[in-house]
Amino acid sequence: MAIEIRGVNKSFGDAAVLRDVSVDVTSGSLTALLGPSGGGKSTLLRVIAGLERPDSGQVVISGRDATRLPPQRRDVGFVFQHYAAFKHMTVFENVAFGLRIRKRPKDEIKKRVGELLDLVHLDQFAERYPAQLSGGQRQRMALARALAVDPEVLLLDEPFGALDAQVRKELRAWLRRLHDEVHVTTVFVTHDQEEAIEVADTIVLLADGVVQQQGAPAEIYDNPASPFVMRFLGPVTEIDGRLIRPHDVEIRTEPGEGTSPAVITRVVRLGFEVRVEFTVRGAEGEQAAWAQLTRETVERIAIEEGAEVHVRPRPAIKHSIQIA
């Protein structure tokens, strides 16, 4: 295990931010701390880095108890949401900072910084100041700076949160490739479930200071432990007291086993995907729900507004939760 977090509690004043949190992060993995804002994920990351001290519990990094160690002795790289670039230093000096603190020889520093700037595609910008870089470039610089000292673990706090959607998508894919190249154990915080599913190989879902579920993205998506987890990881709809994914709704023209009668209220075509809204007439009265269908299905069964249909969860699905 690269990081073991054991029973960590942390409060700010009266507000409990982390409650008995235990998480294991495997060496070489790319783990996402996912959750709504205020859920405690940034605080947990800062506890790992030593920037916050837990009220109780233990943090073990690479087999060494780090709970009482100050941040400068934990061997972690930390990347901040707002880059925390050293404004009075050039890109080169920023990346060289950790090596200069460690008093490495000049030649070695020059070589290592050169390699890292190549890695993050900033070799042309070594002599610029952070103020002369774009947001995405500053964040790549911050990443190179954190990697320069060969940290045991790399921690990223909402690394793409301050960037616009396009750059965000690019950097996401780039981070995944980078991790495949560098193999350093990485933990990143995000509130975006799509980002977590796309980039991470393990997701830890935190809400209200409590770990709601942890596992591989597909596993959490397919076997959510609670309605909350299911709702957080993707769109849901409710049919017959069951919480299901809208792409798992079957719409038929004839009644069948387990179907409920429904009336189509709206059909929205979003390119390949079609969003069909309907009202289910169940045992307890009418209820609005929706389904996500392909264009081809919609054309095949001729769905249109006002049509009387029958709906049911697709029989083969694993992930639905009985909530009523």
Added chain:
Amino acid sequence: MVKHVLRVIVLIYLLFLLILPVALIGWRTFGDGPGPFIDALTTHSALHAFQVTLVVAGWAVVLNTVFGVVAALLLARHEFPGKRLLNALIDLPLAVSPVVVGLALILVYGTFSPVGGWFEGRGIQIIFSTPGMVLATVFVCLPLVVRSIVPVLEELGDEQEQAARTLGAGGWQTFRRVTLPSIRAALGYGIVLSLARALGEYGAVAVVSGRTVDETQTLTLFVEERFENFDVQASYSAALALAVLAVAGLLATKLLRPRDGS
């Protein structure tokens, strides 16, 4: 039109308040060529006053800089009980008249007070001596460095410092390599303000120094004493020299621009 009127008003205001008085001192000083100016400032008393002023101002600026940086870091980066009180106390010297400061220092450090007596017993004279003058000057300059830096520290935030910590820097390294370069310009400005204030301080120093000619006479005290004794040439020459020192300090801050390529 309005812009021109405003500009003229500001210029006239400054003319009567600042430019005219300073220019007249310069004119009076150099009315008979540079000879009398040089003669007036190279008398034994004048040179001694220069020396006393530089020693007192030098110590005061150094002490005030160290205290100012520490207090500013405390106020901007830490939460502790009594923080608001400290914040208020730092501004006190702006509100209290320097004469009161001088009298208060005599009460505490005078020969007949317990504290002053204790020092006196160890051969350290504070009042009517350099330490007392330094204390008085430090007191009146107290807020200048702190108030120059605190807003910059708050604006800066502590993320850069945290980043330095995670990269392996200890507290002192973080301060020297990250915090200090970021507040350089503001700190320089605070130091120059302190220096200008220290050079020009009159009231508090007048009270605690005892105004002994050739002993505890600073340049400002020299100006006043010469003026009282109808030696107008020496008085104006020293006054001009003080003004030049302060202006030189202010110009020096222009060299302390931040280096971030923006």
